[in-house]
Amino acid sequence: MSRIRMYVFIHNEADAALRLTGQEVTWGEFTEGWEPPALIHPGADGQFQGEGDLFLAPTTGTEGNVRYQIDTPDGGELYIHWNSPLVESQYGNTFHIWCPPGWDVAHWGGQGHEAKLHIRLRRTAARRVANFNPQGRGLKFLNKWNEQLPVIHLGFILKNLYGNNTCLGTLTSLLAQVTIDLSTFGFGRVLASTVDDDWGPSLTNASMGLCGGMVYTVMDCYYHHQLPPENASSPDTPDDPLFRYIHQRLIDSFDIEGDGCRFLSYSADFYPNGDEGLAQGIGVFKGRSWVSYRDAWEQIRADIDAGRLCPLALVQTNALSGFGQNHQVLVYGYQRSGQDITLFVYDPNKGQQETTLMFNITHTTGEVNVMRNPPDKRIWAFFRIDGYTPKQPPFGRKITSLRDAVRASSTTPVSGSIAIRPLLNQIAPPISLVSWMRSL
Incomplete structure (x- = not known):
C-alpha cells in the first residue's frame, strides 16, 4: 500500500504576492523537492505536497500547516491546515483555511489517500449568478396562501415515503402529531403502488407555505430565459394552473428519492448542534454547524461560481412538532470577506425584496448563528437542496420591455x-x- 499523500495547489488570483512565513508538519513530512514555495507571484500557481510515514505499510497520515503573508499594505495572513488521517472518520480529510478581511479564499477537492486540494485566493467582491435580480426574477406575491388549499395527502405519504427506510423512523414521529399511525397500514407497500399523491385525506394545507415550489418555479423561469407570471396575489383555488404547478414543484423540492429527509432529521431536538454530538464516535452524525458551515457553504460557493442558482433549506425549528416552520430560499450570490460570509437570496416570504444571510465559518463547535436581513426566525441549520431538474413553466413571460x-x-x-x-x-x-x- 502506498503512502498517504496530500497534493496542495494554490491559485493566487489576487493582485499581491504570497510570501511564505511558516510551515509545520505534525504527521508525516513534506515530499522531498515539493516543499511549500517561498513566493507565489500574483496570477501564479504554487504547489507543495505532504505525505505520511511508511514502513512496509503506511503508519501515519499527513497533517500540517503553512502560513503565507499577503504581501500588500492591506494584506494579512493566509493560513492553510490539512489533515489526511490514517483512518478516516465520517468527515474524511479535513481543512482549516483562513484569510483576513477583504480577501476571499476558497478550496475544493482534497479527499482520499491520494488527495488533490485546490486553494484559490482573490479579493473580496460580490459574486452573483449572471442576470438574476429578485426584483425582476422573483414572484410578485408573497408566500401567503389560502388555508383551504390542500398540499400533502395520505397518498403522497404512502407512495413516496412508506418504503424509504431512511425516513421511516422520523416520519413515524411526524405523523404521530396528526394522529396517523403507519402501523395501521400493514398493506402499505401494496397500497403505495396503486394510489396517487392526492389520494386520501389532506394532512397539511397551504397555510404552512409553498416556499420550495416558489423557489423551483423561479428557477424554472430563469433557466428558460423567461420571467414569472405577473400575478400580484397567490392563487386561491386548487384548480388554478399556477397553484397546481407550484404545488407540484413543492413536492419535487422535497427530494424524496435523494436526501430530502434531512428536513426531518435536522429538525429533531436530539440532533447535535456542533460538529460533534450524539453517536459521534461511530460516525453517525455530522453536527448542524458542520453540515451548514463546511458542507453546505462549499456547495453554495461552487454553484454560484459555476453560474448556477442554489436552492437552500433553512431549518427553523429544534423540534419535530415545528417541522412546518422550515423554509426554502434561493441563493443567487455571495460575498466572502475573511471568515465572514454574506449570501444574497430570493426569499418567497419577502417577495422581490433583496434579503441576505450572514454568518462566520471560523468554528463549527457551537450552534449555527445566522443573521438575517431583514430579521426573521432563528436558523438552526441550512443545507443545499439536491435533485433540481429544470422544467418548462407553461406561464413564463418573454422579456419584452x-x-x-x-x-x-x-x-x-x-x-x-x-x-x-x-x-x-x-x-x-x-x-x-x-x-x-x-x-x-
Missing part, C-alpha cells in the same frame, strides 16, 4: 427612469439591444 430586462439582470435595485446609453456601453461584446434582451 427594457425595464423588465434591467430589473431582471441588474445587480442593484432599479427605480425611476433608465439610462439606456450607459447600459448599452456596459454590454460586452457589443450587441443590439434586442439581442441582449433575448439573451436574458
Whole structure:
C-alpha cells in the first residue's frame, strides 16, 4: 500500500504576492523537492505536497500547516491546515483555511489517500449568478396562501415515503402529531403502488407555505430565459394552473428519492448542534454547524461560481412538532470577506425584496448563528437542496420591455427612469439591444 499523500495547489488570483512565513508538519513530512514555495507571484500557481510515514505499510497520515503573508499594505495572513488521517472518520480529510478581511479564499477537492486540494485566493467582491435580480426574477406575491388549499395527502405519504427506510423512523414521529399511525397500514407497500399523491385525506394545507415550489418555479423561469407570471396575489383555488404547478414543484423540492429527509432529521431536538454530538464516535452524525458551515457553504460557493442558482433549506425549528416552520430560499450570490460570509437570496416570504444571510465559518463547535436581513426566525441549520431538474413553466413571460430586462439582470435595485446609453456601453461584446434582451 502506498503512502498517504496530500497534493496542495494554490491559485493566487489576487493582485499581491504570497510570501511564505511558516510551515509545520505534525504527521508525516513534506515530499522531498515539493516543499511549500517561498513566493507565489500574483496570477501564479504554487504547489507543495505532504505525505505520511511508511514502513512496509503506511503508519501515519499527513497533517500540517503553512502560513503565507499577503504581501500588500492591506494584506494579512493566509493560513492553510490539512489533515489526511490514517483512518478516516465520517468527515474524511479535513481543512482549516483562513484569510483576513477583504480577501476571499476558497478550496475544493482534497479527499482520499491520494488527495488533490485546490486553494484559490482573490479579493473580496460580490459574486452573483449572471442576470438574476429578485426584483425582476422573483414572484410578485408573497408566500401567503389560502388555508383551504390542500398540499400533502395520505397518498403522497404512502407512495413516496412508506418504503424509504431512511425516513421511516422520523416520519413515524411526524405523523404521530396528526394522529396517523403507519402501523395501521400493514398493506402499505401494496397500497403505495396503486394510489396517487392526492389520494386520501389532506394532512397539511397551504397555510404552512409553498416556499420550495416558489423557489423551483423561479428557477424554472430563469433557466428558460423567461420571467414569472405577473400575478400580484397567490392563487386561491386548487384548480388554478399556477397553484397546481407550484404545488407540484413543492413536492419535487422535497427530494424524496435523494436526501430530502434531512428536513426531518435536522429538525429533531436530539440532533447535535456542533460538529460533534450524539453517536459521534461511530460516525453517525455530522453536527448542524458542520453540515451548514463546511458542507453546505462549499456547495453554495461552487454553484454560484459555476453560474448556477442554489436552492437552500433553512431549518427553523429544534423540534419535530415545528417541522412546518422550515423554509426554502434561493441563493443567487455571495460575498466572502475573511471568515465572514454574506449570501444574497430570493426569499418567497419577502417577495422581490433583496434579503441576505450572514454568518462566520471560523468554528463549527457551537450552534449555527445566522443573521438575517431583514430579521426573521432563528436558523438552526441550512443545507443545499439536491435533485433540481429544470422544467418548462407553461406561464413564463418573454422579456419584452427594457425595464423588465434591467430589473431582471441588474445587480442593484432599479427605480425611476433608465439610462439606456450607459447600459448599452456596459454590454460586452457589443450587441443590439434586442439581442441582449433575448439573451436574458
